[in-house]
Amino acid sequence: MGIAAIVLSLMGLMYFAYRGMNVLILAPIMATFAVLMAQGGPVMATYTQVFMTSLGRYVVLFFPIFMLGAIFGKLMADSGASTTIAHSIIGRLGPKHAITAVTLACALLTFGGVSLFVVAFAIYPIAAALFRQAQIPKRLIAGAIALGSFTFTMTALPGTPAIQNAIPTRFFGTTTFAAPGLGIIAAIIMFAGGIAWLTYRQRNAALAGEGYGNHDDKLQSFDENERSGFMLAVLPIVVVIGLNAVFSLIVFPRMDLTYLSQQLYGNVAPATVIGTWSLIISLICAILSVLVLHRRYLRDAQKTLNEGTMGALLPIFNTASEVGYGAVIASLAAFALIRDSVLSIAPDNPTVSLAIAVNALAGITGSSSGGLSIALDTLGATYLERATALGINPELLHRVATIASGGFDSLPHNGAVISLLAITGLTHRSSYSDIFVVNLLVPVFAGIVIVVLGSTLGSF
Template identity: 45%
Template sequence: MTLSILGIFASLIILMVLAYRGVSVIVLAPLTAMLATIFSGDFPAIVAYTEILMKAMAGFIALYFPVFLVGAIFGHVMGVSGASTAIANFISATFGNDRAILAVVCATALLVYGGVSLFVVVFAIYPIGVSIYKKADVPKRLLPASIALGAFTFTMTALPGSPQYINTMPIPYFGTTIYAAPLLGIISSVIMMTLGIVWLTRRARKLNAAGEGYGVHDADKEIQYNDNTKLPGFVLAIVPILLIFILNFALTNWYFIEFAANYLPAMKALGKSQINGIWPVVISLAVAIVASFILFRAYIPSPKKQLEKGALGSLLPIMNTASEVGYGGVIKALAAFSVLQAGIVSMDISPIIKVAISTTLLAGVVGSSSGGTALALEALGESFKTMALEHGISLEAFHRIAIMAAGGLDTLPHSGAVITLLAVTGLSHRQSYKDIAMCTIAIPLFAVAIAIALAMSGIT
């Protein structure tokens, strides 16, 4: 068993190091997963590849490809039409060029807190971020960290009421709501956002002082068809994004609740117990794409060609992310992982610290905040509830701290979210990961430590 656990950590370290050095995870994830199975001896490596990894990949693609597809098309159309530039010009005029980083973080956070999927927001905000950073001459290498700060930190796990999926996961175990521990969440959000922006702003000044500006990047060529002399107005440009907000909210909170009976019989016939949660965002984005082609028809060169390019742009990100999911699927299937998981959740420490450590460590191993949360709650959700009651700690605090901690080590170099973010922005780990790690690992875990101290003093 010791050798098997060693194999898990060896494969994880190799995966992270080589991913950081630019090796494709589409190739790397299967190889490292099979390495872990060789150490474990649980089953032959080829079995792990074809029967576990590929099925996990296929399951992820089946579930999320529609989101990646419409997200990539929407982001591309907003870029080539000049709508993203128009929005960026308005944001820049409102915030000022010296607050370009704040502008990108706020714009990203607004989309995520408004219900736009984490997988989609990168596509939607990228062309806007490019325009803002280019105008302010902020080094592009900081753009992934700025998007990650707005998407993968406080809006995903800390802000009370966040509509992101991870914020719903503790509810069945703790009997809480998405608004659990509002004071802890707000304080933690302020810490994450403030420290993240301070870090990125100082980094931008340091890089500028060394002579580095925005730079020239091949990945930007796809969104530079439209020059600043022919742009849609801001009001027109913002309409598709407003449509996403309105439709996503209405479909999520009203239509698929009031009219669930129209869909549940068909879902149950297929062996499903509930409505697919990605329907609202897929429909909202599809409508926004159609609206964009109509509203921006005078600004889009070769619409059919742009539709094709947008669709093709979804393939590399989803394959990268699916490969990471496949790796996690193999690791979770190993007997040693169950031992490792049991060891993490059975540590003899304060229960609220235990829930934080268990979710963040498991999220780090599988490269997913929601994956780490699910594993921790499935293994010890009821025990966490019992321990919270015995120690007089609020279950709301458990809810908030569990998911905030999961949003810490989930963005190690092999994380699917990080791989997707870098693929979309056309940058490498070597260029951007240092700043991503500071904004999505170091600062959030510091905020978690503060939140734990506050929760242990009775503040929720």
């Protein structure tokens, strides 16, 4: 009965999330259903002491990153810096390489810390104009934006400030630059595989005589005089990546952080907070750089800061609610059977089991960060213990977990997928097949390659 309760609860979570029900309401309802069906209660104790405690812990750990990232993205968008970067890259490559240009523009912005939703809004009007000019089917725009925003810059590239790359640092004592060699290899596979697929689709469409299509896009126009030049626009992104590296790899590792062993500071190991601290400082400095360098292009800086701050609330509480749901499921007696089954997969190679667990949970929740958090919250300590006993570098666990979070998360009920289709005015029927390939099949293949390489060569 316990296993059935968990399965039915997960199916309900997937179904109602796909139907558009807000996860803030859905997660506690499905968690309550699982508790009642599996063991008959206690409902209120589970809600306040398990669900809400876990939700609150996630917010405490990651709210600064969500908030600062949202503010930075909003400043980059409102100052026109995002548009400048997109125009520059797309203008240089031109209509002949429209798909590659759109992908690279999205990649640079998301790698620099700009929210993927902000990127989609900023890139779409430019991409639509370019695709129309090149007579490339509009239905391929979603795949190009997804490839540049939701794949290698989110999970693979070392140093990316994406929350998916920050979460494992708390569990494995790593930094966002963990296993850089493996991350770069995975990024190359994702980029090359995605571009190859979309180019193949473009070529087939051209042979069939299919052009852009009859679409009323109502595109926004941009005044060149209201935006900075490319070098000034890209400088805040350099600040994010550069300072993150400096503080993660040089400054904090050389500081005396023994005071963290005091109860006042949670009695934590320095390695578990260095990654988060570095990201927070780099984002703060990047925000200040935008305010200084692009002040003349910001019509209302205070309004932008306020909107950016408020824009962080829904994403973090959505993810935290999913983490709370995962904590409730993990508290059920039946979950021990599932946990033991997952851990029994390749017992001598925890990276295989970790990749499967993260992919499965990301797919069920429709969230890369939610699935990753649930997996590491419930099994992270066990994986780290096993890896340590086997002499496996925690950096390999970090990179495998992060890449795995960006695989099955892109099923049709994924919130980012639904939002992207809404922004571009496309549908699952017209564009999801391409998203499926570039956001799910290719990243899963890249993850398999990384597991194999990591298992044979170790972390590098």
